Amino acid sequence: MDDGFEIIGFDEIKESLAHDDLPSAVGKIKNYFEQQDRVELNIAITGESGSGKSTFINAFRGIGDEDEGSAETGVVETTMEPTAYPYKKYPNVQLWDLPGIGTPNFKADEYLQQVKFQRYDFFIIIASDRFRECHAHLAAEIVKMDKRFYFVRSKIDSNISAEKRKKTFNEQKTLDAIRKDCTEGLKRIGVDSPVVFLISGHFLDLYDFNSLEETIEVELPQHKRHVLMLALPNLTLEINERKKAALQKNIWKLALLSACVAAVPIPLVNAALSIHVDVTILVSELVKYYDTFSLDPASLQRLSDRSGKSVDELKAVMKSPLSKEINKDLVIKLLAGSTLVAVDTVAEYILGFFPGIGSLAAGALSYGTVHVTLKHCLDWLAQDAHNVLIAALQTSV
Ligand SMILES: Nc1nc2c(ncn2[C@@H]2O[C@H](COP(=O)(O)OP(=O)(O)OP(=O)(O)O)[C@@H](O)[C@H]2O)c(=O)[nH]1
Ligand SMILES: [Mg+2]
Incomplete structure (x- = not known):
């Protein structure tokens, strides 16, 4: 049954x-x-400053960057406190905009304590460029804290349009190269068969957005999965x-x-x-x-x-x-x-x-x-x- x-x-x-x-x-x-x-679900969105965290949060809530209640995008990060963005009809489901990682004296363990890592059901780490040491440290620390993370490589649309200028352009090869850079980085810190989701916050229907959403859904416990499906636009x-x-x-x-x-x-x-x-x-x-x-x-x-x-x-x-x-x-x-x-x-x-x-x-x-x-x-x-x-x-x- x-x-x-x-x-x-x-x-x-x-x-x-x-x-x-x-x-x-x-x-x-x-x-x-x-x-x-009324089941609670708290999703932490983290990554370097400017990687597209706020853009992702707005997209995942189905609202425009300039709409009322949206996360501010394109501005210089000032706050060091996580900010919660609840879904209107299901305020028990919240996306949390976390402070940027990767500042010169960044320490993943202190960062996780500071953002109260226990509060979150899982983390989404967003990188808009190459895989860096701060991503590795953060991912390893999240695993150590017995939490799950999903690795997202954002702004794929910009990469594709930049590469398109080359005569030898091949979309699949470009995507494969971006994916490989991140998966190898994750392998180096001991993640078995790492999965990296390539997305564009501006064009959700392209690339891996659906597969990210599906993976999150499948891996959530049954009662949390249901509320995510209801809340998500x-x-x-x-x-x-x-x-x-x-x-x-x-x-x-x-x-x-x-x-x-x-x-x-x-x-x-x-x-x-x-x-x-x-x-x-x-x-x-x-x-x-x-x-x-x-x-x-x-x-x-x-x-x-x-x-x-x-x-x-x-x-x-x-x-x-x-x-x-x-x-x-x-x-x-x-x-x-x-x-x-x-x-x-x-x-x-x-x-x-x-x-x-x-x-x-x-x-x-x-x-x-x-x-x-x-x-x-x-x-x-x-x-x-x-x-x-x-x-x-x-x-x-
Ligand atoms: N082309 C493109 N631009 C993006 C994408 N995601 C974000 N951007 C742009 O990148 C800039 C930074 O995005 P934000 O969402 O503000 O980044 P953030 O991580 O919240 O930045 P901080 O809050 O400063 O840490 C903005 O100008 C966005 O419009 C994307 O997927 N594709
Ligand atoms: Mg932001």
Whole structure:
């Protein structure tokens, strides 16, 4: 089974159900979803002064260098304190802009103490030029502190355009040479099979940005991975797909919550309560989909600023029934349209989780309805978001 219920303890829920304590089981599942979205994630961005730390932070938050709340770029570093940049909708996920490394008396161990290294889940070391001793010292020290780091080589777009002037220019060879310089540096300090991500903070869809994001995601513990996927703006088509997969994993849990409510054994209360819960679950989940696919008005505006396409042009490619607005009436209409689900299969599925609890079969319809509705909505919104990204990309090339 999915490991998603580890946090609240699947056994506890079963226990509540076995003792006919449905409200308590529902409360526990709800609590789980809230906890899941409040998981903390702290990402440290470090590197030499001018390497592109602030530019990377803004790009990873999907905001322009001059937008409100952005990290200042292109200025001379003055602060020696780490600065936190939280994601607006998930302020528990923060990118930390760390002071520059590599000053003449730089000492990696003192630096890490000074920036309170324990606070971070992992580090991203950014180098915009050759691999240097300060990178080696810092990477080695991070490993010694039992933390993980990802090595990023930034400003690849500048390297490529500079090399293009040469008659013998070959993009792949240039990229290979840059990569080799960094991997060899990391090998020298004892990192086994080092991975270096080549990126441009100005053109995220080029080079290794997607692979960096994917690697971070895969290597995070499951509960942190989920919150990263929710918080991260929908920056590329690959991220769009991974967001869809992450949200898909949650559907059965939401549907199960609805089934638990439907199984409350008082018929009248049951019907009203059950529909109310289904609608509430769906509205809040769909709003979350909207936000995480960056389809909310503020995100569309930022994408419009970045891409040069107007918000109306971006909205024009959103074709799903959810593209206008999400509210209770719309959700009730969707639920009414999806009652023809395979109830038998669903009942079997639920009884598989709670053998011996026959009353839960009553929840089967509710389970199926919520499951099917959410699945359709997720497909629709992921497709809308995909179309919006394609439309935005078409102008930026
Ligand atoms: N072409 C190109 N320029 C970049 C890239 N990343 C950053 N820059 C530019 O490099 C300069 C420095 O970038 P910042 O993001 O301010 O660097 P920083 O590491 O935050 O610098 P300090 O805060 O001073 O330590 C700015 O002019 C950026 O526009 C990139 O990927 N490609
Ligand atoms: Mg900076």
